[in-house]
Structures are given as structure tokens and as C-alpha cells.
Amino acid sequence: MASVAILSPNGQPTTHGAGPATEMLVATVAGVARLERTGPGAPWPVAQRSLPDLHVSALVLDEASGRLFAGAHGEGGVWISDDGRGSNWRRVSSGIDRPNIYSLAARREGAALTLFAGAEPASLYRSDDLGESWQELAALRGVPGTDKWTFPPPPHIAHVKCITPHPTRPATIYACVEQGALLKTEDDGRSWVELDGYVQADDLTYHDTHRIEIHPQFPDVAYLTTGLGINRSDDGGRTWRALTRRGDRLGYPDFIALDPAAPDTVLMAGAAKPPQNWARDRTANPAVLKSTDGGRTWREPRTGLPTPIIGSIEAMAQHRWPGGTTLSFATGTGEVYASEDAGESWTRIADGLPAVSKAGHYRAFLPGAASRPGMAAFV
Numbered sequence: 001m002a003s004v005a006i007l008s009p010n011g012q013p014t015t016h017g018a019g020p021a022t023e024m025l026v027a028t029v030a031g032v033a034r035l036e037r038t039g040p041g042a043p044w045p046v047a048q049r050s051l052p053d054l055h056v057s058a059l060v061l062d063e064a065s066g067r068l069f070a071g072a073h074g075e076g077g078v079w080i081s082d083d084g085r086g087s088n089w090r091r092v093s094s095g096i097d098r099p100n101i102y103s104l105a106a107r108r109e110g111a112a113l114t115l116f117a118g119a120e121p122a123s124l125y126r127s128d129d130l131g132e133s134w135q136e137l138a139a140l141r142g143v144p145g146t147d148k149w150t151f152p153p154p155p156h157i158a159h160v161k162c163i164t165p166h167p168t169r170p171a172t173i174y175a176c177v178e179q180g181a182l183l184k185t186e187d188d189g190r191s192w193v194e195l196d197g198y199v200q201a202d203d204l205t206y207h208d209t210h211r212i213e214i215h216p217q218f219p220d221v222a223y224l225t226t227g228l229g230i231n232r233s234d235d236g237g238r239t240w241r242a243l244t245r246r247g248d249r250l251g252y253p254d255f256i257a258l259d260p261a262a263p264d265t266v267l268m269a270g271a272a273k274p275p276q277n278w279a280r281d282r283t284a285n286p287a288v289l290k291s292t293d294g295g296r297t298w299r300e301p302r303t304g305l306p307t308p309i310i311g312s313i314e315a316m317a318q319h320r321w322p323g324g325t326t327l328s329f330a331t332g333t334g335e336v337y338a339s340e341d342a343g344e345s346w347t348r349i350a351d352g353l354p355a356v357s358k359a360g361h362y363r364a365f366l367p368g369a370a371s372r373p374g375m376a377a378f379v
Contacts, residue, residue: 004061004084005319007330009358010103010118010161011058011071013213013257014318020340021319023047025068025086026330027056029362030354032070032086035336044336044349050086051079057358058104062113062130069131071101071117073359078104078117080131095134098123102358105163109170118160122149122177126189137189140175145194148206149180152276153360161358162211168219174237176209182224184237198224198231198240212237213256217263223295225253230268232295243295250289255316257327259342264294267343269313269329278364284312288329290343303345304337311335311365314356330356333365 003017008027015021024035024044031051035044051070058071061084068081070089077093078101093099096117103118115127117134123141125134140160149158158180166172171188183192199207208227215221222233229244230253244250253270271278272285285308289298311333319326328338334353337346355362363369 003319003321005317005326005328006059006061006068007315007317007328007336007356008059009057009315009356011315012060012104012106012317013255014320015061016063017319017321019321020324021326023085024328024336024349025059025061026336026350026353026356027059027070027315028334028354028356029055032056032059033350033353034086035350046350046353048086050081051089054079055357057102060104060106060115062106062108064108064111065113065130067130069104069106069115071104073100073102075099076101078131078134092131093134094132095136096125097136100159102159102161103163105165107165107170107173114165116163116165116173118163118175120151120157120159122146122158122160122180124160124163124175124189139185139190140183140192143181143183143192143194145181149177150206151179152205161209164212164214166219167214167216174212174214174222176212176224177207178210179206179208179227181207182209182212182237195237197233197238198226198242200228200242200245203228210254211256213258215258215263216260221263223256223258223266223268225256225268225270227252227274229253230256230295243291244298249298249300250287255313255329257316257318257343259325262292262342264292265342266291266295267327268298269316271312275312275361275364278312278361279369282370283308283310284332284364285309286311286313286331288313288316288343301344304339304348305346309335311355312361314358314361332357332362 005021034048036047054072077099098119161178162176164174210225231240255269257267311331316329336350
């Protein structure tokens with residue numbers, strides 16, 4: 001298989017290869033776009049589009065089996081491409097009775113692969129047979145406080161936005177419910193507890209968790225993005241300290257990228273303000289911020305980026321190989337940017353794609369969005 005990178009709103013954050021990627025699979029509101037290049041520095045034309053009738057929310061590529069998995073919004077369910085490139089697809093949603101899929105994650109232990117799918121209404125499923133069948137981890141819906149889980153736009157139904165298996169403790173999994181909870185299991189999903197040490201006294205939204213990443217070299221160090229900022233824990237999520245807050249440059253952060261070789265380097269991406277402002281402002285004014293001191297201070301490298309970027313950053317991922325890393329992000333207006341120097345400079349490698357978007361975020365950037373009734377609550 002060629003060296004393949006993937007980019008999706010709530011899918012696999014990191015892929016690996018023998019060298020720089022020559023293919024990139026991008027999840028969009030109109031299926032999966034496969035970009036190809038002949039080698040480093042070459043352009044990235046669109047080589048193939050697939051699943052054009054589906055709003056794809058998440059992609060996972062299992063390098064060992066060569067299978068590509070896609071989750072789709074609406075009633076889209078889960079799909080498999082057996083060739084790992086999106087040339088053919090088949091739906092594999094047996095056992096999933098809530099097929100509005102927001103997130104996918106994978107955990108490999110030797111020869112065994114476990115897949116996880118997060119859905120709306122907020123629920124979590126797992127597959128132990130390469131996605132052919134699924135079982136719900138129903139205990140996730142049994143934690144105290146589920147009656148408070150909600151989501152701003154009608155019909156106000158929460159979803160599992162992010163699933164993060166622990167990098168060194170296979171039975172430990174984190175799940176972000178938007179909006180409602182940061183949940184953790186240490187027994188492979190049989191029971192769950194809520195971690196709420198990040199909640200601030202002036203919380204403007206109820207436990208609005210976006211994403212959690214665990215440092216691969218320091219497994220007690222975790223970063224969590226919420227609707228109010230980014231937080232850091234040094235004890236596996238029991239306690240947290242806020243690193244940024246609403247009103248800072250990124251008042252609505254989402255994505256996190258960690259560098260295994262540089263323990264204090266953290267990159268986060270998101271928007272300046274929450275989504276209800278984007279249509280009115282005609283921009284999400286997003287950015288990728290970088291810290292080299294574990295999140296104490298941040299700066300905004302902008303070489304190669306427009307000012308402002310219009311569409312929100314809706315996906316960010318890394319492709320790693322021996323001796324190098326490509327960091328990429330995609331927007332709600334269909335552009336893809338890539339960096340090979342840890343976010344110091346960027347190159348636009350694609351534009352004119354269908355929007356990349358978690359749920360309805362892309363609608364803020366459609367013509368006439370500012371005057372459309374109800375846009376203030378579209379998030």
C-alpha cells in the first residue's frame with residue numbers, strides 16, 4: 001500500500017508510513033476525496049471521489065489489515081473500503097441502532113483490532129471483527145447526569161464527538177460527549193466515570209468537551225479542548241488546569257497535535273469565537289497555535305496562510321514516518337493546508353473540495369448564511 005494520510009473531523013489523528021504520504025483521503029460533506037501526488041513537493045490533484053451521497057464525519061485506516069473505515073452523519077452508518085483507498089465500499093452497520101456516526105477510533109493490540117464508533121444520540125459501539133459487526137457499550141449511557149446532556153441546535157441531542165484509546169493502557173478509553181461529559185473507562189467499557197476537574201465556575205455551556213489527547217511518551221499527561229479553551233492534566237485526567245480561556249486568540253479550540261519527540265510541543269487548532277458567530281462575522285478566523293513549553297505560552301505561526309482564513313478548521317491530522325512528519329488541516333470551505341516543519345509554515349495543497357465539516361458547521365460559510373433564520377443556533 002502507498003503511504004497514505006487521512007484527514008477527517010472526528011477520526012484517526014495520526015497515520016504512519018515508510019515515507020512521506022503520496023495519497024491523502026479527506027472526509028467531506030459529499031463523500032471521500034482521494035488526493036494523490038507523485039512525490040514530495042509535487043501537487044495534490046484529486047484522483048478519486050467516492051461515497052458522494054454521504055456526509056462523512058470520520059475516517060480510520062488500519063495499516064495492518066489495509067482496511068479503510070468511514071462513519072457518516074445522518075443515517076449513514078459505518079462503511080468499509082477493503083482496498084484501503086476508497087475505490088470500493090460496503091456498509092457494515094450490523095448492531096448499530098443509532099447510525100448517525102460522529103466519531104471513529106481504533107485500538108490495535110498485536111493481531112487484534114478493536115474499532116469504536118461514537119453516535120448521536122450519545123452512544124458508543126465497538127467491533128472486534130474488523131467492523132463486520134458491532135455491539136453497544138451501553139454502560140456509557142448509564143453514568144449519572146445523562147439527563148443534562150444536550151446540544152445547542154434543535155433537537156438538542158448530544159453525541160459522542162471524540163473517542164481516545166489510551167496509548168499504553170489498552171483497557172483505558174476516554175470519550176467526549178458534546179455537550180455533557182468527559183468520560184473514562186479503565187475496564188474496557190464495562191463501566192465509566194465522569195472526569196469533571198476541567199469545569200470552570202463561569203462555565204457558559206454544560207461540560208462542552210471537544211477532544212482529548214494523551215501524550216504517547218508521558219501517558220499521564222493529557223490535553224483537553226472544550227468550548228471554553230484548552231486544559232492540561234498531569235495525572236491522567238483527575239485534575240486539570242486551564243491553559244487558555246474564552247476571549248483568547250482561540251476562544252473555541254478543537255484539535256490537538258502532540259509530538260512524541262518533543263514532549264513540550266503542543267499544537268492546537270480552532271476558531272476565534274464559537275460557531276454562532278461565524279455567519280455574522282463571515283469568517284471563523286481560525287488558527288493553529290503552537291506551544292513549546294507544555295502550553296504555558298502560545299504563538300501563531302502564519303507563513304503561507306491567508307489573513308483571515310474564512311472557513312473553520314474542521315479536521316487536523318499528522319502523518320509520521322521515520323525522520324519526518326506532515327501536519328495537515330482542512331476547512332469548512334474546502335481547503336487543505338499542510339506543514340512539514342511542525343506548523344511553522346504552511347502550503348495550500350487543495351481547494352475547491354466539498355466542505356470538510358463536523359455536522360452543520362459548514363453552513364455558516366454558504367452564500368447568504370448571515371441572513372438565514374436560525375443560523376445563530378446552527379452549531
